[in-house]
Structures are given as C-alpha cells and as structure tokens.
Amino acid sequence: MENITESLYERIGGEAAVDAALAIFYNKILSDPLLQKFFVETDIPNLMQKQKSFLTFSFGGPSDYTYWQRGLRNAHRGSVEKGMGDEHFDLVVRYLDDTLQELSVSKDLITEVLSVVEGTRKHVLNK
Numbered sequence: 001m002e003n004i005t006e007s008l009y010e011r012i013g014g015e016a017a018v019d020a021a022l023a024i025f026y027n028k029i030l031s032d033p034l035l036q037k038f039f040v041e042t043d044i045p046n047l048m049q050k051q052k053s054f055l056t057f058s059f060g061g062p063s064d065y066t067y068w069q070r071g072l073r074n075a076h077r078g079s080v081e082k083g084m085g086d087e088h089f090d091l092v093v094r095y096l097d098d099t100l101q102e103l104s105v106s107k108d109l110i111t112e113v114l115s116v117v118e119g120t121r122k123h124v125l126n127k
C-alpha cells in the first residue's frame, strides 16, 4: 500500500537519485559561461559537496546544513556581490529541470522539486 507520508526525497529515490543527478547537473552548471565565474574560487570537492547539498535539499531530504534563510543568504552573499541575480537563479532552476527530465523523473515530482527551489529565491539572492 502506498505510504502517503513518504517524503519527496524518498519518492524521488533518495540518495541514489541525488547521486544520479549530481554528475549531470554539475556538468550543466560548469559548462555555462554565465555561471562559471561564480565558481572560480570554489574548489572541486567543495563544489561537489555543495551540489550534493543543493540536490538533497531540493528533494526535501536530510542534510547537514542549516539551509533556510540565514544559511542560504550567507552562503550566497559573495556571489550576489559578484552580480548573481534572477537570470542566474533561473538558469540553475532550468538545469535542474533538464537533469530530472533526463533521468525520467515524473512531471509531478519535478514540479514539487522546483517549487522547493523556488522558495529559496529571495534568500539565495539576498533580497
């Protein structure tokens, strides 16, 4: 019987889904000349950890970081100072959407994931 209390993270496939999405998402972000400049001072293991935290968070899963509000705000202050804005946020959202489509995640689950991410916009962009 379906468990209606199962979290988004569990429904999407848990850590295996995060790992599958990680490499695809990471390549898309780092291949985009508009986004690369924000990551030049970030070392690679750190960046992979960031992407993993990002995906785990987006899928509504457990994470070792206090993401909400102050956390996301502080983590992105430097990028905002370098000019990060809505257009960059939109690109990251689009790459996440594309990644999940490539992994054949259902439209309904993708909509849920993207709404979690959308909820972070004002914090990430320090608005």
Ligand code: HEM
Binding pocket: 035, 038, 039, 041, 042, 043, 046, 050, 053, 054, 057, 065, 067, 072, 075, 076, 079, 084, 088, 089, 090, 092, 093, 117, 120, 124
């Ligand atoms: C779309 C919503 C976003 C979410 C939910 C998100 C989430 C995160 C998380 C969880 C971290 C790790 C923070 C830490 O470890 O303290 C992080 C760091 C970071 N994010 Fe984002 N992020 C988002 C969008 C963006 C965008 C649009 C950019 C720039 C194009 C960006 C650039 C960065 C950078 C440069 C770091 C810091 C890496 C470092 O420590 O050097 N993020 N983000």
